[in-house]
Amino acid sequence: MIEFNNFSFRYATSQNYALKDVDIRIFKGEFVVVVGPSGSGKTTFLRAINGLVPHYYGGTYKGVVKVWGLPVREKKPNELTKYVSSIFQDPENQLIMGTVERELAFPLENMGLENYEISRRIEEALEVLGISYLCHRKVDEISGGEKQKVAIASAIAMHPDFLILDEPTSQLDPSAAEDILSLLERLNDDLGIGIILVEHRMERTMHRADRLIVFKDGKIIGDGEPRVIASRIDMDSLGIGYPQVARVARYMGIQYLPLTVKEGRRVISNKIARIKRIDRKKRYGSTILEVQNVYFSYGTSPVIKGLSLKMRENEILGIIGRNGAGKTTLAKLITGTLKPAKGRIAIPTGYRVGMVHQNPNVHLFEDTIYEDLIYFARDEKSVKAIMKKLGIWELRNRNSRDLSGGERMLAAIASVAVLQPNILILDEPTRGLCYAYKKRLSNFLREYSSKRGVILISHDMETVARSVDRIALLSEGVIIAEGEREDIMPGALNYTTQLNKLLYSLPGNIDRRILVEEDVEKWD
Amino acid sequence: MIFLIFIAAFILAYLGGKFQIKNIRINKILIFSWLILVVYLTLLFSSPYLLFSLFLSIFVIKLFLDSPMWSSFLKYTIYMGFFIILFNILLNSNGSTVLFEFFWIRITLESIVFSLSMLLRLMIIMGAFAIFNSNLPMEDLIEVLEKLKFPPKSVMSLALSLRFFPIIMKEMKEATEVLLSRGLDISGIRGKIYARYPVITAMLSSSLERAIQVGEALEVKGYPSTKRKTWKTISLNVVQKYVLLIFVITAILSTLYRVISGGFSFYPVVDTFKDFEMCIFLFLLPLSLLLGEVSPYD
Numbered sequence: 069m070i071e072f073n074n075f076s077f078r079y080a081t082s083q084n085y086a087l088k089d090v091d092i093r094i095f096k097g098e099f100v101v102v103v104g105p106s107g108s109g110k111t112t113f114l115r116a117i118n119g120l121v122p123h124y125y126g127g128t129y130k131g132v133v134k135v136w137g138l139p140v141r142e143k144k145p146n147e148l149t150k151y152v153s154s155i156f157q158d159p160e161n162q163l164i165m166g167t168v169e170r171e172l173a174f175p176l177e178n179m180g181l182e183n184y185e186i187s188r189r190i191e192e193a194l195e196v197l198g199i200s201y202l203c204h205r206k207v208d209e210i211s212g213g214e215k216q217k218v219a220i221a222s223a224i225a226m227h228p229d230f231l232i233l234d235e236p237t238s239q240l241d242p243s244a245a246e247d248i249l250s251l252l253e254r255l256n257d258d259l260g261i262g263i264i265l266v267e268h269r270m271e272r273t274m275h276r277a278d279r280l281i282v283f284k285d286g287k288i289i290g291d292g293e294p295r296v297i298a299s300r301i302d303m304d305s306l307g308i309g310y311p312q313v314a315r316v317a318r319y320m321g322i323q324y325l326p327l328t329v330k331e332g333r334r335v336i337s338n339k340i341a342r343i344k345r346i347d348r349k350k351r352y353g354s355t356i357l358e359v360q361n362v363y364f365s366y367g368t369s370p371v372i373k374g375l376s377l378k379m380r381e382n383e384i385l386g387i388i389g390r391n392g393a394g395k396t397t398l399a400k401l402i403t404g405t406l407k408p409a410k411g412r413i414a415i416p417t418g419y420r421v422g423m424v425h426q427n428p429n430v431h432l433f434e435d436t437i438y439e440d441l442i443y444f445a446r447d448e449k450s451v452k453a454i455m456k457k458l459g460i461w462e463l464r465n466r467n468s469r470d471l472s473g474g475e476r477m478l479a480a481i482a483s484v485a486v487l488q489p490n491i492l493i494l495d496e497p498t499r500g501l502c503y504a505y506k507k508r509l510s511n512f513l514r515e516y517s518s519k520r521g522v523i524l525i526s527h528d529m530e531t532v533a534r535s536v537d538r539i540a541l542l543s544e545g546v547i548i549a550e551g552e553r554e555d556i557m558p559g560a561l562n563y564t565t566q567l568n569k570l571l572y573s574l575p576g577n578i579d580r581r582i583l584v585e586e587d588v589e590k591w592d
Numbered sequence: 593m594i595f596l597i598f599i600a601a602f603i604l605a606y607l608g609g610k611f612q613i614k615n616i617r618i619n620k621i622l623i624f625s626w627l628i629l630v631v632y633l634t635l636l637f638s639s640p641y642l643l644f645s646l647f648l649s650i651f652v653i654k655l656f657l658d659s660p661m662w663s664s665f666l667k668y669t670i671y672m673g674f675f676i677i678l679f680n681i682l683l684n685s686n687g688s689t690v691l692f693e694f695f696w697i698r699i700t701l702e703s704i705v706f707s708l709s710m711l712l713r714l715m716i717i718m719g720a721f722a723i724f725n726s727n728l729p730m731e732d733l734i735e736v737l738e739k740l741k742f743p744p745k746s747v748m749s750l751a752l753s754l755r756f757f758p759i760i761m762k763e764m765k766e767a768t769e770v771l772l773s774r775g776l777d778i779s780g781i782r783g784k785i786y787a788r789y790p791v792i793t794a795m796l797s798s799s800l801e802r803a804i805q806v807g808e809a810l811e812v813k814g815y816p817s818t819k820r821k822t823w824k825t826i827s828l829n830v831v832q833k834y835v836l837l838i839f840v841i842t843a844i845l846s847t848l849y850r851v852i853s854g855g856f857s858f859y860p861v862v863d864t865f866k867d868f869e870m871c872i873f874l875f876l877l878p879l880s881l882l883l884g885e886v887s888p889y890d
Contacts, residue, residue: 120808145811145812146814146816146817149812156809161806162806164813165731174813177821177822178814178816178819180819180820187823208758222813422773425769430763444774469800
């Protein structure tokens with residue numbers, strides 16, 4: 069059991085308490101999801117369990133945290149590893165060794181286990197996670213999802229009672245994220261390992277949890293059965309959000325919130341038939357980007373194979389497709405970073421292209437994010453306006469390293485947007501973004517695209533549906549479907565929203581082109 | 593004769609990239625020890641005859657141990673060799689056999705032989721590293737260092753460097769792309785120098801953040817630990833132990849030979865060939881590496 073008794077903690081470098089008067093018990097075998105806005109204390113809560121607070125991050129420590137009766141304050145993290153294993157956000161930085169096998173062996177070597185025991189545990193952990201095929205692979209050669217699975221395998225090889233995970237899927241694409249979450253559910257069901265998970269993707273986690281803990285300003289404001297807590301607390305206004313079907317149910321005044329499409333069918337099928345779609349026709353301007361029969365290869369492996377594409381002013385184009393389909397390569401070809409082997413990319417003379425990369429860190433290098441933005445832009449007014457639109461003006465004097473992943477991404481977007489490129493490309497900008505930030509981003513892009521063009525590359529179907537006008541579906545270097553979002557997304561098995569899946573699975577005369585809440589004229 | 597040796601060395605360097613008799617797997621500790629031995633012997637001797645014997649030995653080993661890097665390493669060495677020779681010829685006027693004299697430029701036969709010997713030395717080191725890198729993955733090097741009882745913290749630092757260096761390089765490339773697209777001016781030398789500032793700052797802060805995250809990961813994985821035991825330590829069979837002994841003996845005898853016989857002298861005239869036994873010794877003994885083959889079941 070993990071026990072917090074009247075626990076408060078303030079980091080040495082901070083004026084405010086990160087956690088205040090936390091009093092809670094978590095039992096082995098529970099699947100707990102921890103949510104809250106950025107800076108609400110979720111990560112500190114996890115650090116207080118694994119001992120990083122106070123042994124790695126010093127500060128003012130009040131109250132008691134115990135793991136199986138052992139006071140964390142008196143036990144170092146390495147003494148807690150057999151009870152608690154941790155998995156972090158970035159799969160890259162938590163793997164220490166060069167090969168998968170050695171990575172799994174590393175914590176076991178630190179525990180001083182005998183050779184045969186280490187071999188046995190590695191074998192078991194790889195098998196439980198279904199990644200035995202990765203055993204002798206180099207860590208650099210495996211995908212992000214596989215790296216996160218290796219991190220989990222390395223954690224469970226220690227036979228812990230609790231796994232604590234800090235946004236383990238925020239850097240992953242949806243299918244890899246789904247894989248990881250299903251895996252956690254299985255570890256919890258089959259092995260009884262307690263899961264304490266901090267996560268933004270509510271639609272993927274809420275139905276799996278036994279318990280939902282909501283943090284705000286360092287305090288727990290909700291703790292209990294997820295459905296009950298979600299109906300008591302307005303999670304949208306906290307910026308956490310709901311699964312889309314639950315939000316729709318709330319709009320309809322339903323008390324029992326569905327958390328999955330299946331539950332949605334049962335709960336809101338009668339009422340949803342009455343909703344009407346708003347027709348959002350948009351007028352596009354002249355063509356500002358024309359990709360004509362472009363080919364590109366990395367070495368001998370072709371990535372883009374005769375791709376053609378057009379984009380006009382006032383248009384937000386969504387580019388979707390599975391990993392390795394060539395989305396980022398296409399973006400780099402448009403920016404001119406890569407040169408096509410064959411074909412032509414035409415942009416009107418004097419038009420500029422700006423790209424926001426997946427990793428926001430490569431955009432930010434000055435002492436404060438304001439300095440980052442003003443470094444190339446020089447125009448104070450536009451910098452202020454864009455920062456305000458993206459809601460990061462208040463953070464202007466902070467160093468990017470002190471911001472949450474979501475805030476950092478918004479700062480990176482602002483750093484490119486202040487240069488007012490005629491074509492703004494965003495590569496996976498929603499990774500690590502909570503609901504409120506995603507919505508803010510969508511609103512910003514709609515405003516920015518006026519007289520300009522935006523290309524949004526994302527796996528996040530809700531944000532894509534909320535933001536874009538047109539969609540191009542990329543597969544193996546070619547576009548296999550292209551058109552208005554209302555024509556491409558509805559009815560898709562994978563590339564559509566939870567709400568649309570719900571509408572498609574209901575009988576009767578319903579407008580099945582509705583994708584997001586904003587498409588509906590009025591909610592009853 | 594001395595020039596024939598250099599020509600033969602270049603031909604062998606070329607042939608080494610073309611021919612492969614077999615591809616055997618050698619015990620990791622032995623290949624690491626062999627590299628140390630070869631580097632030591634190369635630094636110990638400057639005689640072109642002895643260096644050639646050693647290079648010949650490396651060439652034979654290359655025929656039995658696959659090394660895709662061999663050709664590119666040696667090609668690069670020969671490019672570098674051009675500058676070594678050029679600087680030596682132009683700046684080193686020692687030696688008594690003057691071949692050409694023009695104002696301050698004085699080219700001597702001895703300075704040419706000396707520069708070719710330096711090139712041969714570089715070829716040996718690069719050739720040995722080409723074989724070593726192709727046959728001992730960097731991850732396995734950690735295992736070897738642990739087995740050889742290197743200080744654990746140094747081994748951990750090396751493991752982290754090997755793991756994160758490629759990631760930092762990738763990020764650096766990405767940061768440069770981003771900054772170029774944001775209007776960073778890299779025209780001219782001045783622009784190129786100034787352009788480094790934001791890239792380096794971005795990388796520095798990114799690396800500091802990574803260091804914190806890696807530190808967190810190490811802590812929760814139980815490192816450092818007084819109980820730590822190394823898994824899967826590499827073992828040596830009897831033959832491999834003898835090979836290791838041969839390497840040690842080679843190093844000791846070579847050191848004694850060098851102390852007793854004195855160094856090879858290039859000036860004022862190049863020494864004559866007088867180390868026949870030692871040449872045979874330096875050719876044959878490092879070849880014992882080939883006895884350190886590991887079975888496919890290991």
